[in-house]
Amino acid sequence: MLELSSRRRSLALVLFLFSGFSGLVYQVVWARQFALVLGTTTYAIASVLAVFMGGLALGSWIFGRIADRRPVSGLRLYGWLEIVIGGWALALPFLIRLCDDVYRAAWPSVEGSFAAQLGLRIGLVFLVLLVPTTCMGGTLPVLSLYLVRSLKRSGATIGSLYAVNTVGAVAGCLVTGFFLIEWLGLSATLMLAAFINLAVGVLALTKGRGDVHVAVEEEEVGDAGDSGAPVSPTQMRLALIVFAISGFAALSLEVLWTRSLMFWVHIDTWAFTAMLSAFLTGIALGSFVMARLLSRVRRPLLALGLLEALIGVSAAATVPLLGALSGAFEAGTDTDTFGTGLTSHIMQKLGQCFFVMLAPTVLMGAAFPLVSHIYVQAHRKVGEGTGTLYALNTVGAIVGSLAAGFILIPVVGIQQSILLVAAVYGVLGVVVLWHATSTRRRPFAAGVSLLVPVTCVLCAVMWDAPDLVTRGPWAAREDIGEFEIRYYNEGPDATLAVVEKQANAVRLLTINGVTTAIDNYMDMQVHRMLSHLPLLIHEDPKTVLVVGFGMGSTAWGCLQHPVDRVDVVELLRAEKKAAPFFEHVNHGVIDQPRLNFIVADGRNYILASRKKYDVISFNAIHPRFSSNLYTKDFYELCSQRLNPGGIVCAWMTQNALTGAEWDMLCRSMTEVYPHVSLWYCNPEHYCLLASDRPMRVDWETFVERMERPGVLADLAESHLDDARALVTRFLMGDGVLKRHLGDGPVNTDDKPLIEFGREVEADERGVVLRILEARRPVDEVLVAGTISDEDASSLTGYAVAAGEMMLGQTEFWYPRRPYEDRLRFRRALALAPDSEDLRFNMKASSTALANARRVLRESPQNDYALRDLARILMERGDLEAAYDAVLSANGLRGDSGDGVYLQGLLELLRGDPHKSVTTLEPFIRANWDVSAAPPLLFSQALHAYATARERIGRPRPEMRQRANEVVPCSRELFDLMCSSALGDRR
Structure with a gap:
């Protein structure tokens, strides 16, 4: 057997690393570019994903067979594939524009038919992406044949190759999502990836010149099960079927985790990059570790069964892990841990994604070298075996991603779907362990496999996942009575909820946990x-x-x-x-x-x-x-x-x-x-x-x-x-x-x-x-x-009032100077006294008045509502009704500082300063040294008291001085409030 030199082996791995990098760049960029043409509906996105992954599967299947049957240098064939990918990518901007033109021209013919629209989208994506994705799919089996020199070490070699390519994909995902699109834009990023492919292709052709096809050494190998016997055709087919179903389950979980994590990592560019990177990192790490450990695995089929069972357990365990994110979100520990800078922002998202996905994805990645070891040894053809494995796994992944979005989520729900897919892994584990063990050890295998359903049941029963996983931040608040979820829908495109605040009956429309309307x-x-x-x-x-x-x-x-x-x-x-x-x-x-x-x-x-x-x-x-x-x-x-x-x-x-x-x-x-x-x-x-x-x-x-x-x-x-x-x-x-x-x-x-x-x-x-x-x-x-001149003059006054209102709202939303918002609103109301919009900002609009009266009809002895009614009526100039309301409130609860102040103020405004002094003096004296009352309330009470004393000829100037020390703008606020209340605006 002619061994491959370490230099050429390293070269192939480095080239495949860059190939993985550019492959993920393409996936991200093409998805964005086609979304601009075909739309962002689930069906449009699924069309792009299905064609992209379908091309990978087709290429893997075709070129796996070509590589085995044609005695050519694997490195040179790989080089030509990379050149075709890069060349096609250079032409893609033109093809996308052509696709856009065709889509627009054909739309009137398909507008009334969903099936015709779907066919148009799939057809356009198929024509544009079939060639490059088919070539991309062919790279793994071609390079696998080039690197594998012994069937006995085929699993480790293919696993290492897959791990390196996935590491490149992780790097491509991170660099593209965090930097390249922002710095270069989509087109330039696409060109960069194309030039990487071209460079890889040229280098592969150059270094592969003079290489000859080397047959793989077919030494006797075996021990798939207990007996140490060679892998049987049944076991080989079993491994193939299991790997295809694993592809289905893995992509289903990726979709389900993504939909769940949206609540906590938020749906921005950083989040999608973080989620995909975390998923791929786990795959790469698992494949790399298993490739290193494979030589020590004596019973690979048994190991595969255990892996599938453990994936099921760890997948089910992501339900409580997602719930733990809810607790961190509510407690604010996510910010405490990671900080608030941009780097911290990104690290927080990555940390949350790894927290949920790392364990099961590492186990998923470990399965590929194992299955390759089992199947390729039995199949005896490296290229065809690798290509078949990768193709079927990818087909399973296509079906899984579509099933999760279109069937599982709408029919079963996100949380139950996670547990259902975890159970699928459990079933796979049971089946594989049953075939991998002898009759006397099968009870042990069955016992191990029971871990999966037990874990699923525990997660479903003991953890309130519908709240914590699918309803996001509203769930915990609903539990304490802060919110009520009035409507909830998990659909193919998003999770939608109508949430009502219990305190004020305000309703929110939320999509994937983000409030979109109130x-x-x-x-x-x-x-x-x-x-x-x-x-x-x-x-x-x-x-x-x-x-x-x-x-x-x-x-x-x-x-x-x-x-x-x-x-x-x-x-x-x-x-x-x-x-x-x-x-x-x-x-x-x-x-x-x-x-x-x-x-x-x-x-x-x-x-x-x-x-x-x-x-x-x-x-x-x-x-x-x-x-x-x-x-x-x-x-x-x-x-x-x-x-x-x-x-x-x-x-x-x-x-x-x-x-x-x-x-x-x-x-x-x-x-x-x-x-x-x-x-x-x-x-x-x-x-x-x-x-x-x-x-x-x-x-x-x-x-x-x-x-x-x-x-x-x-x-x-x-x-x-x-x-x-x-x-x-x-x-x-x-x-x-x-x-x-x-x-x-x-x-x-x-x-x-x-x-x-x-x-x-x-x-x-x-x-x-x-x-x-x-x-x-x-x-x-x-x-x-x-x-008219009259309307123009009125409009000018309103314009000045609007400016004050805008500044007041700004001070209220983004406060810097205490009470500046109230002062601005008071000034605005003085300029436009009949503006209900301005009165709303003062919480004294006709709507507020109606609400206060409604509350009192339902609860006539509500002293708080009576004081609120008195304040609103006073603001609107109805002093007699306001006075009656505050007397009723203080009769129910006489120790309210707010009520005492309102009573004294209304007595002053109604022209009875003596009674006002009598009412306010105990309140002023009680709060003079150390005020327990809010600063604004105390300052306004001081001004009311000072004004009342001035009216009866016994001024106390220190009162106004103290009021201005408490709230510097309190005098202007008081004067404007009195002017508003004394105006004839009932």
């Missing part, structure tokens, strides 16, 4: 602005596209206008089922005849559809999690779907962003549209309106449209039914906005920079203040001559 006041203002603002400004809107259904409130708002049709494109079918839980804000919009609900990827629909719209409004999740809806390329697609003069209304957030990232996201839109305006919703949320024509508010038309019954009623629920309150949320537009954003990078499909932002460096307060500093006068958005 029915509270601030969030509903955002949704109503997204629906009404573009329709109020557009000259004559008739057709509307809403991307993202959410709670359904945006679609409902659009339907309140006289439009012909509202198309809603939503990725998750389950949101339609969740709609009844938000009927109080969507009013049963699903049943409206003018609504057309389309289950599809929103971006892909805009890409492929030929429909034109007057308005496109979309509210996606945070840009870090859905960057392809915040790119210049996406906005260009939207422009192609707009009629002339059409408006795009995009939700934009600055939450967890730096100033540079905010500018980049907005700049991505201003680079496409000549006319863009920015509108304020709250400090975190904004609306960007864009069009090919100037967007101006015709005041008379704007007011007339707002007064339509449905429009007015919907806006009134968010206190936006005053045209002045809505229009004064204009911040800036066109040239001013472009100058504000300045020059810099944009977010693109090829280089989605927002995904790689350093959230720990976010400066939300700084971003808001910079925006507000650049705010322009409201008349810049008005059509000249459409507003």
